Amino acid sequence: MxxxxxxxxxxxxxxxxxxxxxxxxxxxxxxxxxxxxxxxxxxxxxxxxxxFPTIRANVTSILANDTVGQQKFLAMNSSIPNIAPRGTLGGDFSQVTYDQAADPDCWWTQTQCVTPKLADLKPDVASVPEPRTLGYGFDDGPACGHNRFYNYLAEQNQKATMFFIGSNVMWFPLEAQRAVADGHQICAHTWSHPSMTAATNEGAFAELWYSIQAIKLVTNVTPTCWRPPRGDVDDRIRYIATQLGLETIMWGFDSFDWEAGTNNITTDTVQGNYDSLMAKAGSGAFDGIGAIMLTHELNNYTMQTAMDNYPKLAAAFDHLVPIAVAQNKTQPYVETNYSMPSFADCAYPL
Incomplete structure (x- = not known):
């Protein structure tokens, strides 16, 4: 159907x-x-x-009736870095050979590189500039059953950065709207959550383009940031994202909450990762610069784990704020009729 x-x-x-x-x-x-x-x-x-493309299906081409998207892609296509796609959209890179020492493409999946080798590309955001601050955010939303989680955040007067998958936005639009209504920041997380370096130029463009269009259609805001699924990004993908007005947001720490129950990642492992981040905060590791941790709105487990750890994170850090606030970006969207507070004016008491 x-x-x-x-x-x-x-x-x-x-x-x-x-x-x-x-x-x-x-x-x-x-x-x-x-x-x-x-x-x-x-x-x-x-x-x-x-x-729009089929919900939850990988996008490999721009729709035939999308003349705006086609024209935008053609305008940038000739200048996209000549880096071949590799691996599979599902994230299998086992057959790929790559020179990790030279790392010519700043391929994060292989080297965790966040400083592009290509001139004129800005470094990825993997930390926040404000000391003792956690750039607080969640991937893979909007989760269809997230109201209890969002209610909890609202009770704490806590805002966050939500990295939304375009298909999910179309499938549960009212849930996506709640993020804006509650004052959270929205960034794109592609249309269908593929490993982006495996996509063709057109496929990578389409994954980002339709996620942006879905967010705009449903929430009336156009994001200016994105996060690559699985962190899979290189200079080719960064260039395409930049041409679409998107800043690449990564992380410095991974909770691995998304992987709990698979690949020898247990719930104890996830809690240990949370504890490790908080221990680093207590040791002064973030006294000069803040942190970003990868966590998810993915399912009941990841959201409950976030709620369970929230009081401890609030005690470990001086501030938990959306990434835009930690960057002092008061205009998080293309639209100018929506603003977020500066870090100094941040009204999230902890």
Whole structure:
């Protein structure tokens, strides 16, 4: 069944009882994750589906009816760095040979390089400039059952940076709208979460382009930042992102919450990673410059783990703020009718 057809379906009468799935505020009142994760009809998304790729499918080309996207890509294509795609979109690089010592492409997956080799590309953001500050953020949203998590953040008067997958935004638009309504910063996280260095030039462009368009359609803001899935980025992908007005946001520490239960990563491992970050803060490691840790809005486990660790993070750091606030970027979007506080004016008490 095509996604456009799925989006036209109302969820069952039982699930719909006493629920308002027509407004962001009404949707935010649903605290049962199972009920919140029922699909629902949202006219702006349903009416626009012909202008977007299939939900959750990797994007390998620009849609034939997207003349704006085609023209934008053609304008940059000849200047995109001549770096061949490698590996698979699913993140398998086992057959790839790469000179890690020379690292000609600043390929993060192999070397954790965040300073591009290509002239005129800005370094990735892997830390924040404010001392004893955690740039607080979460990948892979909007999670369909995130209201309890967002309620918790609201109770703490805590804002964060949310890296949204375009497909998820289209699938659960009211959840995406809540992030803006609650004062969180939104960045792009591609359309379908592929390993970007495996994509062709056009595929990489399309993954970013349609994630930007989805966020704009649903939330009325255009992001100026993005995070590569799995951190997989090189100078070719950085260049494409830069041409789309996106700053690349990475991290210095990884909770591995997304991997819990696989690849020998246990919940104890994840908690140990949180504890290690907080121990570093206590030792003075961030007295000169702040930190960014990779955490996720992915599922109930990752969100509950974030809530469990929040009081301890708040005690370990002087400030927990969205990355834009830690960068003193008061205009986080292309649109100028929305602003965030400067770091000095930050109103998030800890």
């Amino acid at each position: 095509r996604t456009s057809s799925v989006l036209l379906l109302l969820f069952s009468a039982v699930g719909a009882q006493a629920q308002d799935r027509t407004t962001e505020a009404g949707d935010a009142g649903i605290e049962d994750p199972d009920a919140e994760c029922q699909s629902y009809y949202y006219a702006p998304v349903s009416n626009a589906m012909g202008s």
